[in-house]
Amino acid sequence: MLFAWMLIIAFLAFIACMFEDLESDIGSQSNPNSQIQLAPEMGYIHRYFNKAISGEGLSYALSCTISGTIAMLILLQLESVGPKAAILAIPVGAAVGSLVHMVRSSVCHVGREAAHKRFEQPIYLDVLYGHLLPIATHNFLAVICITAIAYIQSNLGILSGVAGASNPFPLPLLCLIWGLTVGAIGSSTGDIHYGTERAFQDKPFGEGRRVVYHGQICRYADCGVRTSKDVAAFCAKFGGPATGLAFGLIVLFENWRTVIGMTLGGVAGPGWNPSLAAAWGIGIGIVIAVVLVILARAIEKWARNKYGPFVGE
Amino acid sequence: MIEALLLVLVCIIIGGLLSSLAVHLMPVGGAPAAMSTATGIATGCVMLMTGAAVTGLFTASTVASFWVTKPNVILVALSGAVGSMLMMGFTMFVGNLIYIFGAGIVPCSGRVAVDPITKDSQTEYKTPRTDGHGVPTASFVSGILGGFSGGFGGALIYVVLVSDSYAHFSVATAGIVAMGIFIANAIIAAYNIGGTIEGFHDPKFKARIRTGLTCSLIVSVLCGVIIVIAMLTGTLAGGVM
Amino acid sequence: MGEEEVKQEEKEEKAKPKEKFKISFDYFNESRLGIFALIIGILVAIFPGLPAFIKAIGMMIVFVWGADSVRKTARYGLGTGVPSIGVLAMGFGIIGGITGIAVASMSFGTLVVGGVEIAFGVLAGVALLALLGFVSGNLANGDKFINMKIPGLERGMTELGIAGTLVVLIETSIITGTYAITSVLPNVINNGVIAVIFIISAFAMLQPLNTCLGADERRGRTLLMSIEIGGIASIILGLVTALTLSAVQGVPLIVLGAVIWVVFYRAYMKACMKEAYAVKGTGLIKTLGG
Numbered sequence: 001m002l003f004a005w006m007l008i009i010a011f012l013a014f015i016a017c018m019f020e021d022l023e024s025d026i027g028s029q030s031n032p033n034s035q036i037q038l039a040p041e042m043g044y045i046h047r048y049f050n051k052a053i054s055g056e057g058l059s060y061a062l063s064c065t066i067s068g069t070i071a072m073l074i075l076l077q078l079e080s081v082g083p084k085a086a087i088l089a090i091p092v093g094a095a096v097g098s099l100v101h102m103v104r105s106s107v108c109h110v111g112r113e114a115a116h117k118r119f120e121q122p123i124y125l126d127v128l129y130g131h132l133l134p135i136a137t138h139n140f141l142a143v144i145c146i147t148a149i150a151y152i153q154s155n156l157g158i159l160s161g162v163a164g165a166s167n168p169f170p171l172p173l174l175c176l177i178w179g180l181t182v183g184a185i186g187s188s189t190g191d192i193h194y195g196t197e198r199a200f201q202d203k204p205f206g207e208g209r210r211v212v213y214h215g216q217i218c219r220y221a222d223c224g225v226r227t228s229k230d231v232a233a234f235c236a237k238f239g240g241p242a243t244g245l246a247f248g249l250i251v252l253f254e255n256w257r258t259v260i261g262m263t264l265g266g267v268a269g270p271g272w273n274p275s276l277a278a279a280w281g282i283g284i285g286i287v288i289a290v291v292l293v294i295l296a297r298a299i300e301k302w303a304r305n306k307y308g309p310f311v312g313e
Numbered sequence: 314m315i316e317a318l319l320l321v322l323v324c325i326i327i328g329g330l331l332s333s334l335a336v337h338l339m340p341v342g343g344a345p346a347a348m349s350t351a352t353g354i355a356t357g358c359v360m361l362m363t364g365a366a367v368t369g370l371f372t373a374s375t376v377a378s379f380w381v382t383k384p385n386v387i388l389v390a391l392s393g394a395v396g397s398m399l400m401m402g403f404t405m406f407v408g409n410l411i412y413i414f415g416a417g418i419v420p421c422s423g424r425v426a427v428d429p430i431t432k433d434s435q436t437e438y439k440t441p442r443t444d445g446h447g448v449p450t451a452s453f454v455s456g457i458l459g460g461f462s463g464g465f466g467g468a469l470i471y472v473v474l475v476s477d478s479y480a481h482f483s484v485a486t487a488g489i490v491a492m493g494i495f496i497a498n499a500i501i502a503a504y505n506i507g508g509t510i511e512g513f514h515d516p517k518f519k520a521r522i523r524t525g526l527t528c529s530l531i532v533s534v535l536c537g538v539i540i541v542i543a544m545l546t547g548t549l550a551g552g553v554m
Numbered sequence: 555m556g557e558e559e560v561k562q563e564e565k566e567e568k569a570k571p572k573e574k575f576k577i578s579f580d581y582f583n584e585s586r587l588g589i590f591a592l593i594i595g596i597l598v599a600i601f602p603g604l605p606a607f608i609k610a611i612g613m614m615i616v617f618v619w620g621a622d623s624v625r626k627t628a629r630y631g632l633g634t635g636v637p638s639i640g641v642l643a644m645g646f647g648i649i650g651g652i653t654g655i656a657v658a659s660m661s662f663g664t665l666v667v668g669g670v671e672i673a674f675g676v677l678a679g680v681a682l683l684a685l686l687g688f689v690s691g692n693l694a695n696g697d698k699f700i701n702m703k704i705p706g707l708e709r710g711m712t713e714l715g716i717a718g719t720l721v722v723l724i725e726t727s728i729i730t731g732t733y734a735i736t737s738v739l740p741n742v743i744n745n746g747v748i749a750v751i752f753i754i755s756a757f758a759m760l761q762p763l764n765t766c767l768g769a770d771e772r773r774g775r776t777l778l779m780s781i782e783i784g785g786i787a788s789i790i791l792g793l794v795t796a797l798t799l800s801a802v803q804g805v806p807l808i809v810l811g812a813v814i815w816v817v818f819y820r821a822y823m824k825a826c827m828k829e830a831y832a833v834k835g836t837g838l839i840k841t842l843g844g
Binding site for chain 1: 348353355357360363367368370375380384385391392396398399403407408409410412415416431438442446447450453455484485488543
Binding site: 003100111225 | 589634635637640641744746747748749750752753754756757760761764765766768769770775779786790793794798819822823825826827829830831833834836837838839842
């Protein structure tokens with residue numbers, strides 16, 4: 001049972017981080033936002049959505065923590081119903097969380113574009129209204145998955161029947177933790193696909209974007225003028241799933257090594273040896289890290305051989 | 314009692330110093346890295362380090378609850394360290410996957426001509442007028458070490474605060490206070506870096522690490538003293554493990 | 555943008571006809587706002603017996619102060635983005651708040667004068683964090699240390715330390731109505747409400763500047779948003795209070811939060827729309843050189 005729940009958590013983590021990345025691409029949050037912000041100053045008036053709530057980590061921590069708090073309050077009210085109350089509590093919490101997120105992103109767009117007055121960047125109302133719903137829906141999916149992960153982890157002992165498997169942190173604190181992490185991963189991996197590739201699609205492929213290109217974002221779509229909604233469709237091909245993979249793998253291996261350690265330490269039985277369990281978990285983790293370094297080196301070597309040195313100017 | 318207080322103070326200082334060191338070891342490229350204009354992970358150090366540290370904190374809290382009383386400090390802190398290390402490792406690995414397969418970019422360092430670990434030459438792979446791109450092996454190893462040290466620091470503060478032989482705060486108090494101390498140290502260190510850094514091989518690392526650690530020492534001593542005052546009141550103790 | 559320039563701009567604003575809802579921050583320049591918010595914040599923090607909605611107003615004033623301090627320090631560019639300084643404020647705030655509550659729940663930490671509880675103990679947390687903030691500011695700005703060369707960073711970090719601590723204290727006293735640790739631990743910390751306190755207060759301080767950042771950022775507009783987030787914070791704290799403590803305290807808080815949110819959201823949106831270069835229903839972009 002423990003392993004089954006662990007796989008559910010990893011699956012939810014995959015979905016959560018994928019939607020987190022796509023949501024941040026729809027609003028051009030976090031790092032690529034610097035380009036969207038710079039573009040009007042270079043004379044590149046655009047129709048992107050400028051969602052500068054804060055770094056992704058914090059903005060996801062906000063919506064997930066609010067979701068977790070609301071879910072916790074509902075669970076407290078429905079304590080007599082038992083674990084079934086989560087079916088109501090988690091979606092309602094996530095809905096409130098994504099509502100707050102939507103409100104926060106609406107103020108961002110107008111705030112940043114109004115601050116671009118001297119560069120003649122207008123506020124396009126269709127851009128403002130048209131993006132809010134996609135932002136809210138993508139955010140809802142990410143937040144509901146994170147809240148569900150936090151709920152499962154804080155009640156794992158009851159759900160799986162293995163005493164002591166639950167995480168001791170309360171639900172909102174777990175939501176804060178996973179919200180911060182999902183945002184940090186979403187911004188550090190997913191943004192590369194958007195910032196390097198999608199925002200500069202008219203620049204040469206296969207090279208770093210030079211400083212002189214900064215601000216000269218690609219403003220036209222296949223047909224007409226590009227908005228941020230077009231970005232999500234592109235990044236859903238590679239950037240989003242890869243980001244989801246990163247978070248899914250982290251959650252999977254984090255829980256996996258702990259659970260393996262617990263099993264080897266004699267799960268909740270008379271022979272329960274906490275030091276052995278912890279030590280096994282640490283050992284497995286170090287092995288995974290070493291494998292990762294080797295894999296990273298291999299893929300770097302492959303890229304160096306395959307792509308070769310920089311050609312061109 | 315006095316021993317426990319001193320130990321908590323010392324552990325908070327060590328934790329703070331380690332988290333500051335961790336931020337200096339991170340290969341962070343900030344916003345330019347998302348445009349492949351700088352080497353490193355494409356986000357700010359504070360966000361990345363906090364994300365890594367709380368992942369470690371999560372594992373540390375699970376492992377600390379293995380023991381009914383008196384958790385083993387070193388083992389719990391190591392679990393946290395490995396948690397952060399894995400988080401950093403997967404993030405950098407998938408980041409590299411996107412650099413290589415999504416944008417066709419070879420990871421290479423912009424600050425050094427030769428990778429100090431693999432001895433690969435970097436200059437000819439670098440796009441002109443950028444500051445490097447991707448996460449090369451030296452930065453990768455540096456990031457793994459940074460994750461380890463940051464996770465160890467964060468989890469160490471957590472475990473001494475939660476352990477019933479030391480501060481004996483409640484789980485949630487210990488978690489959020491550990492986060493607070495960690496964040497204060499990480500942000501001071503991030504200001505010291507001032508933007509981007511590639512890892513231990515970056516010349517910036519050698520130039521700035523001493524200042525960073527001094528500042529972190531002062532901030533951690535103050536944080537530790539404040540927490541010890543909170544402990545001395547005796548009202549927070551007696552939390553449930 | 556220098557302080558004079560800001561004042562100049564705000565004077566120009568004053569001459570124009572105003573919206574009905576528009577709140578002006580002209581009188582409250584940075585120093586006056588700081589002193590006012592400090593006094594109000596401390597008064598609200600040491601009387602945990604006040605009704606929750608009065609404490610919520612105090613909380614919003616402290617939010618505005620925090621946002622103003624973030625604006626003051628972060629507009630010169632920090633190197634790691636605006637959000638870091640807001641999170642720093644709340645990292646300080648959590649440490650100080652918990653210490654303050656711990657001191658206040660000791661026997662000498664709280665005086666009862668004529669049936670009114672006065673929690674002097676929380677001031678210990680505030681004072682310690684003022685010291686920590688001042689030291690951090692000096693470290694960050696000192697020539698021998700990090701040398702960030704940001705004017706007023708020492709003062710800004712001190713203010714952020716105080717503001718963060720006051721916010722944590724006020725929000726805790728909103729939810730529990732007292733600083734007694736037997737009530738704070740189960741109702742605020744152990745059920746994880748501290749996490750939402752942490753993150754939403756950080757947002758009230760860091761988001762205004764981060765969102766309004768740009769060449770034509772204006773202080774009056776930026777600070778409106780801080781109060782707007784204060785409204786959202788009141789609604790959420792009101793929900794928590796209503797469900798864990800009593801509906802008598804919680805419901806007025808929710809109503810106050812909702813009213814404040816609607817008023818200030820409208821005021822902020824109107825201000826932005828009015829001050830933007832143009833507001834278009836839709837349209838194509840201006841091509842280069844055309």
